[in-house]
Amino acid sequence: MKLLLEExxxxxxxxxxxxxxxxxxxxGQNTVLSPYRVLINHYNKYQYEYSDLFYNNLDIPEFWYVYPEGLDGKIMYHGDKKANxxxxxxxxxxxIHKVEWLDNGFNYKTDYYDLYGLKFFSEYYDQNMCLLMTSFYTDDNKEVLTIHHQNGAFLVNTNDKTNVFYSYREFVQYVESFMKG
Known part of the structure; x- marks a missing residue:
């Protein structure tokens, strides 16, 4: 099987x-294998069937509410829009495909959901909407991979240590070791 690498x-x-x-x-929606998916599957506790996340099942703080808006939806709290x-x-x-979290209209984070209905990764932005960091999560919501886009570092958090890779290729080679053994 071919591995999907970032363009x-x-x-x-x-x-x-x-x-x-x-x-x-x-x-998060592709049915191809990416290094991110290989890593997450390696650390997930369970194996999943395809099952999308219905918008009413999204985990949100108490007293916040979700409802559809046109072709999409939004999350509200006391009249303030908290997310698209x-x-x-x-x-x-x-x-749900993705949720853009807002703070006074500023999209500071976007969560992407996968084909299993799980939060697969989050992207964090600065005030200019430049991508700062991407974090990937296991099925129990543990952050297992963090990509720092400003310095090009890939941090893989295992149970006992953090592995740091300074190129995408090094990270891919590390993940390919899971596929071989």
């Missing part, structure tokens, strides 16, 4: 044959 890191893999990898972007919810296709099923 933005394609230059790091110029020396590899095209039949070993495909390039694109993992958004984007449904995956077909939108009439109201299954």
């Amino acid at each position: 933005c890191y394609k230059d790091e893999f110029d020396d590899l044959q095209d039949n070993e990898y495909s390039f694109g972007h993992e958004d 919810i984007y449904f995956k296709e077909p939108v009439v099923k109201r299954n």
Whole structure:
């Protein structure tokens, strides 16, 4: 099976044959295998069947409420919009693809949900909407991978230590070791 690698890191893999990898972007909805999915599956406690997250089942703070708005949804608290919810296709099923969390209208974090209805990763932004960090989660909501986009570091948090990789290629090679053994 080909491994889906992030398009933005394609230059790091110029020396590899095209039949070993495909390039694109993992958004939690792909049915292809990415290094992120391999890592998360390795640390997940359970194996899951495909099961999307219905918008009314989203875990939110007490007294906040969720409701549809046009083709998407939103989360409100005392008249303040706290998040935008984007449904995956077909939108009439109201299954969550991503949730953009807001603070006074500023989207500081976006959570992406996968084909299993689990929070797969979160992207964190600065005031200029520049991507600062991406965090990937296991099925028990433990942060197992953090990517710091400003310095290009990949931090893999295991039970007893943190492994740091300074290139996407090093990170992919680490993850491929799970696939081989």
